[in-house]
Amino acid sequence: MVWKSLRTAVIATVLFTVLTGVIYPLAITGLAQVFFPWRANGSLIHVNGKTLGSELIGQPFTAPGYFWSRQSATSPFPYNAASSGATNEGPLNPSLADGARKRIHDLREVDSLNLSSIPVDLVTASASGLDPHISVAAALYQAPRVARARGISLQKINELVARETEGRTFGILGENRVNVLLLNAALDAEPSQSKGN
Amino acid sequence: MTLIGIGQIILYLGVLLLVTKPLGTFIARVFQGERTFLDPVVAPLERLIYRVAAIDPRKEMNWKENAVAMLLFNGCGIVFLYLLQRVQQVLPLNPQGFGAVTPDSALNTAVSYVTNTNWQGYSGETTMSYLTQMAGMTVQNFLSAATGLAIMALFIRGIARHSVATLGNFWVDLTRSTLYILLPLAVILSLVLVSQGSVQNLSSYASAQFLQPTADTSGTRVTEQVIAMGPAASQVAIKHLGTNGGGFFNANASHPFESPTPLTDFLLLLAETCIAAGVCYTYGVMVGDKRQGWALLTAMLLIYVIAIVGLYAAESAGNPVLNGLGVDQHASALNPGGNMEGKETRLGIGPSILMATASTSTSTGAVNSMHDSYTPLGGLVPLVMMHLGEVVLGGVGSGLYGMLVFVIVAVFVAGLLVGRTPEYLGHKIEPFEMKMASLLILIMPIAVLVFTAIAVVTDAGKAGISNPGPHGFTEILYAFTSQGNNNGSAFAGLNANTPFYNCTGAIAMLIGRFWLAVPTLALAGSLARKKLIPSGEGTLPTHTPLFIFWLIAVILVVGALNFLPALALGPIVEFFMMPH
Numbered sequence: 001m002v003w004k005s006l007r008t009a010v011i012a013t014v015l016f017t018v019l020t021g022v023i024y025p026l027a028i029t030g031l032a033q034v035f036f037p038w039r040a041n042g043s044l045i046h047v048n049g050k051t052l053g054s055e056l057i058g059q060p061f062t063a064p065g066y067f068w069s070r071q072s073a074t075s076p077f078p079y080n081a082a083s084s085g086a087t088n089e090g091p092l093n094p095s096l097a098d099g100a101r102k103r104i105h106d107l108r109e110v111d112s113l114n115l116s117s118i119p120v121d122l123v124t125a126s127a128s129g130l131d132p133h134i135s136v137a138a139a140l141y142q143a144p145r146v147a148r149a150r151g152i153s154l155q156k157i158n159e160l161v162a163r164e165t166e167g168r169t170f171g172i173l174g175e176n177r178v179n180v181l182l183l184n185a186a187l188d189a190e191p192s193q194s195k196g197n
Numbered sequence: 198m199t200l201i202g203i204g205q206i207i208l209y210l211g212v213l214l215l216v217t218k219p220l221g222t223f224i225a226r227v228f229q230g231e232r233t234f235l236d237p238v239v240a241p242l243e244r245l246i247y248r249v250a251a252i253d254p255r256k257e258m259n260w261k262e263n264a265v266a267m268l269l270f271n272g273c274g275i276v277f278l279y280l281l282q283r284v285q286q287v288l289p290l291n292p293q294g295f296g297a298v299t300p301d302s303a304l305n306t307a308v309s310y311v312t313n314t315n316w317q318g319y320s321g322e323t324t325m326s327y328l329t330q331m332a333g334m335t336v337q338n339f340l341s342a343a344t345g346l347a348i349m350a351l352f353i354r355g356i357a358r359h360s361v362a363t364l365g366n367f368w369v370d371l372t373r374s375t376l377y378i379l380l381p382l383a384v385i386l387s388l389v390l391v392s393q394g395s396v397q398n399l400s401s402y403a404s405a406q407f408l409q410p411t412a413d414t415s416g417t418r419v420t421e422q423v424i425a426m427g428p429a430a431s432q433v434a435i436k437h438l439g440t441n442g443g444g445f446f447n448a449n450a451s452h453p454f455e456s457p458t459p460l461t462d463f464l465l466l467l468a469e470t471c472i473a474a475g476v477c478y479t480y481g482v483m484v485g486d487k488r489q490g491w492a493l494l495t496a497m498l499l500i501y502v503i504a505i506v507g508l509y510a511a512e513s514a515g516n517p518v519l520n521g522l523g524v525d526q527h528a529s530a531l532n533p534g535g536n537m538e539g540k541e542t543r544l545g546i547g548p549s550i551l552m553a554t555a556s557t558s559t560s561t562g563a564v565n566s567m568h569d570s571y572t573p574l575g576g577l578v579p580l581v582m583m584h585l586g587e588v589v590l591g592g593v594g595s596g597l598y599g600m601l602v603f604v605i606v607a608v609f610v611a612g613l614l615v616g617r618t619p620e621y622l623g624h625k626i627e628p629f630e631m632k633m634a635s636l637l638i639l640i641m642p643i644a645v646l647v648f649t650a651i652a653v654v655t656d657a658g659k660a661g662i663s664n665p666g667p668h669g670f671t672e673i674l675y676a677f678t679s680q681g682n683n684n685g686s687a688f689a690g691l692n693a694n695t696p697f698y699n700c701t702g703a704i705a706m707l708i709g710r711f712w713l714a715v716p717t718l719a720l721a722g723s724l725a726r727k728k729l730i731p732s733g734e735g736t737l738p739t740h741t742p743l744f745i746f747w748l749i750a751v752i753l754v755v756g757a758l759n760f761l762p763a764l765a766l767g768p769i770v771e772f773f774m775m776p777h
Contacts, residue, residue, distance in 0.1 A: 012252075019242075021331050024431060028428070042396050042426060054453075077413035087539065088569035125539065130452065138532075166543075174458070175544065176530060
């Protein structure tokens with residue numbers, strides 16, 4: 001009985017591997033490439049022949065004239081999209097508070113006039129380390145600084161923020177948010193007195 | 198807590214309940230060998246598999262034959278997945294040129310996927326070739342889930358039948374689970390995922406120019422962003438449907454290429470719970486009394502909702518450490534608020550805690566936020582959900598048969614208290630059943646606590662800790678809780694990709710799966726042989742609100758009390774250390 005079962009087990013393993021491990025993923029890949037090729041290949045944005053990045057993957061910014069993304073814990077540099085990950089720091093871990101303090105210091109340093117409290121997503125690191133979004137509050141917090149650095153009116157900056165804001169799905173799922181890379185690319189496309197950095 | 202957040206929770210629970218009956222009805226048809234609307238497409242494939250693998254679909258087997266078949270099949274899976282990782286460097290579909298996985302990591306991963314745990318010591322996008330992800334991980338995502346469903350079907354028949362020795366045919370239940378239930382749902386879900394932005398390709402990693410160049414830890418300027426690619430959507434779909442949980446990418450379902458939008462997040466959440474809920478209805482159909490299925494689901498959902506509310510309250514309150522620093526943690530339409538460390542902006546608190554609860558209530562273990570960074574009580578909830586033995590919804594199949602073991606214990610204890618002969622659905626509960634049930638309930642806590650104890654007194658165990666204080670202990674407790682319950686989620690700061698954790702973890706996962714599956718089948722075999730006892734005035738009804746609350750009490754007492762001392766040393770101490 002055992003030998004016959006073993007034979008069946010081996011054959012079944014091979015059959016199911018071919019079906020669910022080769023035919024299924026290749027069929028989905030084929031269908032995806034036919035019906036959603038841009039999405040299936042990473043939602044990449046090309047500008048003037050250069051790949052700017054992916055609409056779904058964030059990038060790091062530190063210049064006053066750009067909106068800053070969330071903190072990223074990827075190694076060895078932030079927003080390393082070949083190695084996703086989080087800080088995994090517990091709530092009492094001193095390095096979590098230190099990281100937040102440093103971030104607050106950096107934000108205050110480039111924008112010493114702004115005394116309002118800082119939205120939490122802007123001082124914490126995301127789960128993926130690749131979060132493409134910041135909250136609307138985090139964008140509005142940074143808008144005066146960006147306007148000053150670029151010599152663009154605050155009203156114009158806020159219009160751009162509103163344009164790049166994505167709402168909750170069906171008005172209920174998820175959070176209202178702003179895509180940082182798209183927003184900064186839109187800023188660069190604006191005529192202005194000074195560039196991002 | 199916000200109204201929108203509460204709305205998200207209610208919407209999810211509502212949709213879950215809506216799909217329970219149709220899905221459960223369909224699954225019952227699959228396991229009763231009836232015709233389904235998929236027959237024209239799937240039946241020829243099913244017959245082909247039976248013919249090539251020399252399976253006689255009409256042959257009924259007893260519990261031992263089924264257990265042998267299940268063990269041999271899963272053994273083959275472990276060997277195959279181990280070998281695939283060890284030789285991936287010479288096989289095709291490896292555009293990044295990844296080398297062989299180390300022996301201890303390959304062993305841990307092979308056991309992890311075959312046992313439906315999907316604990317990951319490795320990081321997907323820096324370790325595994327596309328072929329390994331497809332023909333290794335994706336395959337076991339299907340087969341470990343189908344194995345769970347097959348064991349469940351055999352167990353249900355053990356309860357539904359009387360005075361027979363056979364339970365059905367493992368091979369048939371395995372094949373039909375895969376072809377009729379898992380594969381069609383995975384095809385639909387993966388295409389929806391791609392339409393939203395999950396990647397599905399075989400290309401090498403893409404390259405982009407940073408808009409503003411950055412610097413790495415050594416200060417070197419970095420101008421290029423390499424973006425990981427691969428056949429992710431097809432694997433992500435089944436990893437949730439099959440309550441597996443092993444991410445294509447290291448960051449799991451928080452990675453925008455696994456789950457790009459709140460909609461995909463919602464669908465993945467639904468996917469990982471819908472089968473577990475549906476099979477409760479299936480159970481009612483197969484034992485000929487739908488009230489029995491609804492009673493089990495009610496007990497599960499009551500615990501589930503309490504956990505969701507508790508976790509939501511803990512995480513939306515935020516981290517008090519940040520309060521004094523001038524950080525705004527108040528939720529509003531513009532600000533997700535709450536404890537956002539290790540969470541994604543597009544999701545915010547509500548969807549994050551829903552996934553955390555669902556993922557640890559079922560044995561999925563997929564995460565869209567990092568549990569290691571949760572507040573103390575926030576991290577306590579996922580731990581407790583696993584400590585209950587993965588019976589609140591639970592893994593596909595394994596959740597229901599785990600719950601039925603608790604039902605048997607509850608019936609037995611109630612019988613002792615009131616002096617009635619314990620019986621369940623016409624089966625007398627006797628010493629053999631209670632021995633098996635006790636074994637099933639005691640093995641998991643012993644495995645979890647013994648391995649945790651070993652890890653905290655050895656240098657190899659302590660070397661993995663990444664957070665100071667009681668949080669570090671919680672990381673270890675969480676690791677063995679997760680592996681011993683075949684969950685797979687982690688307090689991921691723990692550096693577990695070491696020979697010590699890979700080997701101890703593999704043993705914990707094997708115990709958690711097979712040491713439970715075999716007595717479960719033995720129990721089913723014993724129940725099926727019993728003569729039908731007609732229910733009389735002395736019979737304890739097992740569908741009433743009274744029994745549901747009794748069942749919950751038994752689960753909480755047995756499941757939670759085993760772990761209370763350990764929890765006191767970890768998250769509870771940490772809670773009292775927080776600034777208030």
